[in-house]
Amino acid sequence: MDTHDVWAAGDAYERYVGRWSRAVAEVFVRWLDVPAGRDWLDVGCGTGALTAAVTALAAPAHTTGVDPSDGFLDTARATNPGSTFLTGDAQELPLPDAHFDAVISGLTLNFVPDPARAVAEFARVTRPGGIAAAYVWDYAEGMALMRYFWDAAAELDPEAAALDEGVRFPLCHPEKLAELWSTVDDVTVRSIEVPTVFTGFDDYWAPFLGGQGPAPGYAMSLPDDHRGALADLLRARLPIAPDGSIRLTARAWAVRGSV
Numbered sequence: 001m002d003t004h005d006v007w008a009a010g011d012a013y014e015r016y017v018g019r020w021s022r023a024v025a026e027v028f029v030r031w032l033d034v035p036a037g038r039d040w041l042d043v044g045c046g047t048g049a050l051t052a053a054v055t056a057l058a059a060p061a062h063t064t065g066v067d068p069s070d071g072f073l074d075t076a077r078a079t080n081p082g083s084t085f086l087t088g089d090a091q092e093l094p095l096p097d098a099h100f101d102a103v104i105s106g107l108t109l110n111f112v113p114d115p116a117r118a119v120a121e122f123a124r125v126t127r128p129g130g131i132a133a134a135y136v137w138d139y140a141e142g143m144a145l146m147r148y149f150w151d152a153a154a155e156l157d158p159e160a161a162a163l164d165e166g167v168r169f170p171l172c173h174p175e176k177l178a179e180l181w182s183t184v185d186d187v188t189v190r191s192i193e194v195p196t197v198f199t200g201f202d203d204y205w206a207p208f209l210g211g212q213g214p215a216p217g218y219a220m221s222l223p224d225d226h227r228g229a230l231a232d233l234l235r236a237r238l239p240i241a242p243d244g245s246i247r248l249t250a251r252a253w254a255v256r257g258s259v
Contacts, residue, residue, distance in 0.1 A: 016207035016216055017137075017145075017250075021046075021107055023194040024252045025053035028106065028135050031190065032256060037061050038101035041125060043090045043118070044108025048076030051083050054104075064100070066093060090118040098127045105134040107252075109180075110169040119180055126259040132184055133256035135192065140166035140173070142251025145196055149208065149215050152233045156226070163218055177255040184257035192254055198246040201235050 028050070034040075036059035042051045045065030054063050063080070066088040067073050073085045088094045090105070090112050103122040112118045122132040137143050146165060153160040161167065170176060174189045181187045198204040208219040219227055238246050 022049040025050040027192045029053045041100040041103045043105040046072045048080045050106040093121045101130045135252045135254035136172045138251040144248035181257045187257040189255045193251045196248045200244040
């Protein structure tokens with residue numbers, strides 16, 4: 001079954017999970033506590049949420065972002081004018097050895113075909129004494145906005161269960177992340193949880209119609225009547241408050257280590 005992993009339109013991604021990833025990015029950057037005046041690399045930078053957090057909170061000497069999606073990079077460049085952005089692959093970074101003090105990655109590693117190779121690349125381009133760090137969504141238990149979606153989708157279409165990121169990405173667990181980071185020193189894993197508050201059902205549902213990422217890609221692959229049935233089931237299942245708002249939470253797992 002097609003996984004529908006589409007990553008092209010930055011604005012649509014921002015409406016889907018980009019807005020929530022920005023909140024996680026701020027906590028993540030503060031946790032790393034890298035001294036000012038350092039060089040940072042954001043691998044799989046996407047629309048630039050994590051790069052923006054570094055610029056705002058870490059007083060970097062310079063930030064560089066790498067991503068395979070030119071569409072996402074267009075958004076990143078527009079929102080991070082002082083940073084450098086390159087088209088590239090996390091498994092083969094187009095950058096020299098020992099070039100950065102902090103190499104980071106947000107919400108990317110589970111989509112990389114060979115995550116261990118990517119982490120080896122992180123270490124290669126990090127200066128001695130620098131840090132390599134990343135975070136991924138806790139798809140299995142901590143991403144309520146996706147959990148409601150996939151539970152409803154699988155009820156209507158049992159084949160959809162195989163597309164659920166909680167099933168597809170076993171990497172997104174603390175033990176697996178620690179194991180992936182076992183080639184570096186002083187490894188620490190922690191959770192980051194942020195509120196995801198939607199003003200109403202349309203604020204929750206409309207981003208799934210943007211087609212960016214597995215769940216929206218699946219939603220847009222459905223015939224109109226099936227997609228409508230999914231929306232109706234979600235409307236019935238979500239904890240919609242009397243004022244119409246929907247209050248959920250999003251959790252990420254973060255890992256760091258010294259090179």
